[in-house]
Amino acid sequence: MRFADIAGYDALKKALAGMADSGRVAHAMLLYENDGCGALALALAYAQYLACEHPHDGDSCGHCPSCNRIAKLIHPDLHFVFPTNTGSKSGKTKAENIVSDVYMEDFRALAVENPYFLESQLMEAIGLETKSWGVNVAEAKELLRILSLTSIEGGWKFVVFYLPEMLGLQAANKLLKLVEEPPEKTLFLFITHQPQKVLQTIFSRCQSLRIPPLPVEDVAAALSARGYGDGTSSSALASLRPEAAEQARMCGGSLGTALYALRNGDDMQQFEQWFTQLMDALLSGSLVDAWAVGDQIAALSSREKQKAFCIFVSDMLRKIFLMQQKMEDLSYATASRGEICKRLAGKISPKFASRMQPFLDKTVYYIDRNVSQKILFTDLIDRMSVNINRV
Ligand SMILES: [Zn+2]
CATH class of the missing domain: 1.20.272.10 (Zinc Finger, Delta Prime; domain 3)
Structure with a gap:
């Protein structure tokens, strides 16, 4: 995903590209947003920019091998952590051994198609519709193991950590040192919907970045780009089909919420x-x-x-x-x-x-x-x- 593919957030994109350009990359960032506002899309575009072989004009090139792998979420140095539990798709894996990797294919299918997915869509995708979920000790151990290895491509290693508010205390304690002093060229990108619930010990080690709700016109432009408009007016909102225009206004600046309702x-x-x-x-x-x-x-x-x-x-x-x-x-x-x-x-x-x-x-x-x-x-x-x- 390139920055250019993301609706709105021009100042944020510039700030992220600027950090990368100046070499002042915070090793742990906490992006906080309302569900479905685009933090994951921004995190992925930022990682892609840092890993791109030919970045230019404040954006990744979009076609080098590194960009291609990040776009498909198959880059060997791009790791994901998200809350899990045993569920209808976990097969015979024992509860204590459940880690994000067990569900990586489901996560990839969901996020590649729509990085604005809602929390509950992830729960459905990994088969946990009515269960609770969390990040367990096995996950923390796995992350320690992965990050102790050298980067496969020789560049940055990224950990996109979705919903750190679900991190259990025991697992968090295992990760603290890692977040505080990550191995060289390792970048944690935490994405939270409830920053007040993220353990203070994690929160305080991150540079935090607020991803605000999108203005109605930006949601409208994004919906229009996804085929919900007819392009007959210069205003994206005016050219949307009535049900899409209604969602653009109703979704509270969360493109993910609008897309969910329309689909x-x-x-x-x-x-x-x-x-x-x-x-x-x-x-x-x-x-x-x-x-x-x-x-x-x-x-x-x-x-x-x-x-x-x-x-x-x-x-x-x-x-x-x-x-x-x-x-x-x-x-x-x-x-x-x-x-x-x-x-x-x-x-x-x-x-x-x-x-x-x-x-x-x-x-x-x-x-x-x-x-x-x-x-x-x-x-x-x-x-x-x-x-x-x-x-
Ligand atoms: Zn590239």
């Missing part, structure tokens, strides 16, 4: 249907029918889809609120969602959206922490039923 368009239709059923059941006072919708969402196999539904509800409530305030133009709804929102705008309390937002956020938070989804959605629906008409 799961069927889910969105299902979400519209569930949302309508849920609101109608609540408005007619039938809590039993509302819970039945909640049960279907709780039974979804993927946590990402459950979270996506909560975000969908939150966005629909925001649209309804804007319609209630006669600011329809700002709601950016597709035709079918606009219809649903318009119908509901006259029926629910104008305070409903703001009252529900903290509960929707909390539900998303607890889904990630493995709290029983059935309890979470039952509780959420109870709160919705109390608030839907409350003035």
Whole structure:
């Protein structure tokens, strides 16, 4: 991946290329971002720039053997560490021997196709949909072994460490010395979504770099480049198909989130249907029918889809609120969602959206922490039923 292939972040790319050019490469960097914003893409482009045989104009050449191998994630000096566990794809490997390498093919397939993948997409790709995961001692030992060997290509050795917040204390202790004083020409690139959870001993040894959410126009340009636009307008956003324009605005600056939603368009239709059923059941006072919708969402196999539904509800409530305030133009709804929102705008309390937002956020938070989804959605629906008409 070249810097030029990455949407937005011009100043960050320049800063990274500048560090490489001046020879002031920090041996451990911590890139922190919201899930799906592009930290992995930037880390890979940075590694590719450092390893490129013919870098020019602040970017890698994109076609030397080194660039080719990094692009395919098969460079022998590019190592990946990510959280794991035993799962449907780990075969007969014992739990204590599970390391990232066991899942490297799945990781490679996912990341080469889309370096903006979400955490939960990695969990699905390696067969851990409903399990917890972590980085264990075996992983730390393996990393110590790999980095004690000389670089195969004679240049930099890279360790892309995805989600160091999942590093167990025991494994972290094994790695501290390595991160503090890595062998020569070794570069750690940590990518985290929860910097506050990264062990202080690791955090303090890294140069940290914030990867901010992308502006809407940059998300739009990236979606347009991926075939979601028709190029009929000079503004990338204006030339996107309506569902893509909606995602560009809704994704909170995370291209990964927008891509996930667009590739799961069927889910969105299902979400519209569930949302309508849920609101109608609540408005007619039938809590039993509302819970039945909640049960279907709780039974979804993927946590990402459950979270996506909560975000969908939150966005629909925001649209309804804007319609209630006669600011329809700002709601950016597709035709079918606009219809649903318009119908509901006259029926629910104008305070409903703001009252529900903290509960929707909390539900998303607890889904990630493995709290029983059935309890979470039952509780959420109870709160919705109390608030839907409350003035
Ligand atoms: Zn090159």
